Amino acid sequence: MPLSEKKVKMDDSTEERIKAAARIVFTKKGYQATKVRDIAAEADINLSLVNYYFRSKEKLFQFVMAEVVEKLITTVVLVLNNEQLSVQQKVEQVVDHYINLLLSNPDFPLFMVNEIFAGSDELSKDNRKNAIFQSHFFQQLHALHQEGKLSVTPIQLMMNMIGFVVMPFLARPLLERNKVVKPSEFKALMEERRKLIPVWIKGMLK
Template identity: 40%
Template sequence: MDKVTTEQKIISAADNLFTQKGYAATKTREIADEAGVNLALLNYYFGSKENLYKKVVQEKFRMLLGAIGPLLSDEKVSLEDKIRSITDNYTKLLLENEELPIFIINELTVNKELFKDITENARVVAQPVIDNQLKERNIEMSAADLIVNTLGLTMFPFVAKPLIVSSGLVKEEEFVGFVSERREKILEWIIKTTK
């Protein structure tokens, strides 16, 4: 009873190809082939390549922001828990979607126009809350630095994976272990930097 609709087949194929090769390098005929579907059906169901792309991008954005967005601005969540949430949620998410940050960042750079409507709704209002929490505990670091450091230590290995692996710093087969072990260390590191 597994009825995969034509729309789903197309979305899934488009997802694979767009995240792998980017917007411009992905051809509509490729998507149709990978989906095992007639070319004209892309336009029948989604109108245009650009529209199909936006569908994929919006979903990726939700994944990336939904993983931490609400948590950060919650006053009842302690600083430690926030940091732990970021590292835990993102390490888990990115292990399952290694291509996610590169795709988001690159397409955000290359296709700025296509993203405007999405990013305008994504403003994080967490800064004042975190600034307060830092002040209460007499930590002199800014919220921006704290968040960027936590995100950087967590996400950078995934973003720079091709660089890290090709330079021999971490071998491909060690990568999962490498980032998994970091997950536990990052909270300790971050706490040390605030003292």
């Protein structure tokens, strides 16, 4: 294999290791408490390599946050703005997307909560967050509420849907520590919840 090809593969591997390590350390410690050397240690690489690829902790954090926002918002916004789907169909698809995402990335909720309470404004810099509350789905909910066909306000329904999905992941350490749920049982619990949440949301529609 030519040296240049080896270098590309090595570079790609190193960059991915840094990003993976950054996700872990930022989730555990939050932005303020994290040091670049913590990320280097987690990735098991030289500190200078982290600085070479990402220049600063801030740049690396911005990259991680952008990646999180992309996964959390982009696909969902497409679903919510699909005018061919009913409210119930959108609920089912959004719940399905988020449960898949969080089962693959179970630390996302803790990461987001830590940064929100730490006062991070990285999320507020992304205008796509407003797209959810300006979506066709939100317009549908407003119309149903005005017609008396929605028993709660649109924002209450949205908070319920988010809470139904996210709260089990935030509560998971406590549930497992107190042996309420075994680690091997959590995925099955969320698969069951995948079916239940749309039913619960449907109960709010008259």
